[in-house]
Every structure is written in structure tokens, then in C-alpha cells.
Amino acid sequence: MATNRTFTMLKPDATGAGNTGKIIDRMIEAGFTIKAMKWTQLSLKEAQAFYAVHAERPFFGELTAYMSGGPIVAMILEKDNAVEDFRTLIGSTNPQEAAPGTIRADFAESIAANAVHGSDSDENAAIEGAFYFSERELA
Numbered sequence: 400m401a402t403n404r405t406f407t408m409l410k411p412d413a414t415g416a417g418n419t420g421k422i423i424d425r426m427i428e429a430g431f432t433i434k435a436m437k438w439t440q441l442s443l444k445e446a447q448a449f450y451a452v453h454a455e456r457p458f459f460g461e462l463t464a465y466m467s468g469g470p471i472v473a474m475i476l477e478k479d480n481a482v483e484d485f486r487t488l489i490g491s492t493n494p495q496e497a498a499p500g501t502i503r504a505d506f507a508e509s510i511a512a513n514a515v516h517g518s519d520s521d522e523n524a525a526i527e528g529a530f531y532f533s534e535r536e537l538a
């Protein structure tokens with residue numbers, strides 16, 4: 400059964416470019432409610448743990464170095480059909496292929512520095528949310 404929550408991170412390119420507020424506004428305007436949010440930075444080890452599913456991919460080293468190189472904003476978001484609707488809102492991984500008007504089309508710099516993360520399944524949304532937040536931190 401689909402749950403109504405997803406997990407996102409604003410990546411270091413987005414926080415570094417001063418796009419945090421604009422991107423969060425897009426999410427709210429699209430109907431997502433913020434359940435939890437924190438501005439923080441990952442160590443390299445933490446980035447490797449978060450992206451462990453990609454450990455064998457050729458871009459793993461670059462991705463984890465990038466993701467631990469600056470501030471990120473972690474958020475749990477709520478909406479009907481959250482995972483799928485959020486992936487539609489952010490657009491394709493490669494910003495060159497992202498549909499016009501999507502967050503990645505408008506804010507991403509490159510395939511690695513692509514502004515935002517979005518969970519790909521309800522199961523991963525729960526795992527990724529729990530990586531950052533305890534039940535106590537959800538409102």
C-alpha cells in the first residue's frame with residue numbers, strides 16, 4: 400500500500416546557490432506538507448552510508464564526496480501519492496532531460512549536482528527519513 404510520505408534533501412549546489420527558500424516554496428506550492436526539516440552537513444562516511452545502494456556504481460565516489468562537501472537540507476514531506484508526485488515535481492536525474500518547469504530543470508547544475516534528492520519508493524522513503532529523523536522530530 401502506498402504511504403503518503405517521501406524524503407528529500409536539498410543538495411549542496413542548491414544550498415550554496417541560495418536556492419533553498421525558492422525550492423522549498425515549489426514543494427509547498429505543489430501541495431507537500433513539511434513533517435520534519437533540518438539544515439545539516441554529512442561526513443563522507445555518512446554520505447557513503449546514505450547512498451550505500453549505489454556503492455557499486457561508477458559515480459559513487461564523486462557522489463559521496465559531493466554530497467559531503469557542503470550543507471544539505473533534509474526533509475520529510477507529506478502528500479497523497481507522495482513518492483510518485485514528488486519524483487514528477489523534481490524531474491529526471493539529468494537536468495538536460497528534466498521536463499520544463501521541474502525543480503531540476505530550473506535549479507540543477509549537472510547530473511551530479513542536481514539540486515534535490517527524492518526517494519524512489521515508499522520503502523526507501525521510510526529508510527531515508529529514519530536516517531535523519533527520530534519519531535520525536537516529526538510534526
Ligand code: UDP
Pocket residue numbers: 453458461462491492510511512513515516517519
Ligand atoms: N548521479 C551521478 N551520475 C550519474 C547518475 C547519478 O552523479 O550518472 C548522482 C545524482 O546526484 C543522482 C544520485 O547520483 O541524484 C542518485 O542516482 P539515482 O540514479 O538514484 O538518481 P535520482 O533517484 O536521484 O534521480
Ligand code: MG
Pocket residue numbers: 517518519
Ligand atoms: Mg535515486
